[in-house]
Amino acid sequence: MSRRILLLAGSSRADSQSAKVAHYLAGRLQALGASAEVLDLGATPLPLWPAEQPCLAWQTMAEHLRTAEALVVISPEWQGMASPALKNLFVYAGRAELAHKPALLVGVSAGQGGAYPLSELRASSYKNCRICFIPEQLIVRQVEQVLNAAQAADEADERIRSRADWALQVLLHYAEALQGLAGKIEWRFASGM
Template sequence: MSDVKIGIIIGSIRKKSQSDRIGKYISELLKNSNLSVEVDYFSLRDLEVPLWNEEKWESGSDLKKFWKPISDRLKSCQGFVVISPEWAGMVPPHLKNFLLMCDGGELAHKPAQLIAVSSGTGGAYPVAELRMSGYKNNFLWWMPDHMILRQVESLFTSTPPTDLDSRLTARLNYGLEFMIETAKAVVPVREKVQNLKLYKNGM
């Protein structure tokens, strides 16, 4: 039985998504590690989450019914990996919308490893954007050490792996283990202190 459940959130909806490819690579790293991890995979392309609107707060609304099974899956996770591409220097709107939907404690005070991908030499803007505003009312807890995978189409495609692949994989494993151990450690703190009824929104 696994010690912790980690959700992998893929912020791209493209058919041939590098974010999805990296997500699957990370999923395999987790499954093949000695960390006793269960993985739940949240592909925004597959989930087709509607745009947030006020129906989300209305009892019995179609949007509320649609969101509930996704919400339940997220609530069962203790930590997350969030993978964001850079679209025109920004986080994809689908990912920001997904984070906006998570206002029911799904992500609250749970650690997340942030990974940005870029087909070129970018990738810094999504990190800055998500760290600035991607946590406010969902209370997602970004780990201090993120990763940016630049020239991503050339990464993790060679057998045997390139020297860069090996170094990046080692750093991925380091960040993932840190996040997983943090996820385990913070569970009793969350159970003791968290009060989302009183403090539902960030300042």
């Protein structure tokens, strides 16, 4: 059975490296037999929460989040932090959209960084929405030099491609194991603590 995976490209910039990584990973998920869709926050930004009026962009995103069986959350590193666009999305998203869905965290860095945004997201984005970040994660360092063509350019490019395939396979196993869990849980404690 094909799993529906939503990839969140977390940069607010148009044509970002995060979106490039998201599209590459979507192609790999499709090669693994999954259905993959990219939601690019640079192409479809959300107003800063709380929005004054009902937000059509959020209503559309919320529907995509609700129907996804698992997520890939891709965050660029901005000054050692997760992107504001991605953190804003997690302010909007709640249990109805994300509860008990497995998610793979992917960090993107132009240099040797990328780990801090993932730690930040693990620490602060799951509490009320109940997203389940899996233990595995992927960090794409020197992002401008990798994942640019159909074939790997060098050993570093081949290594990240191999690691990405493995992490995506792990995510698909989690999606199968956690299928339907949110519908089996009675919600008694709203704020997660």
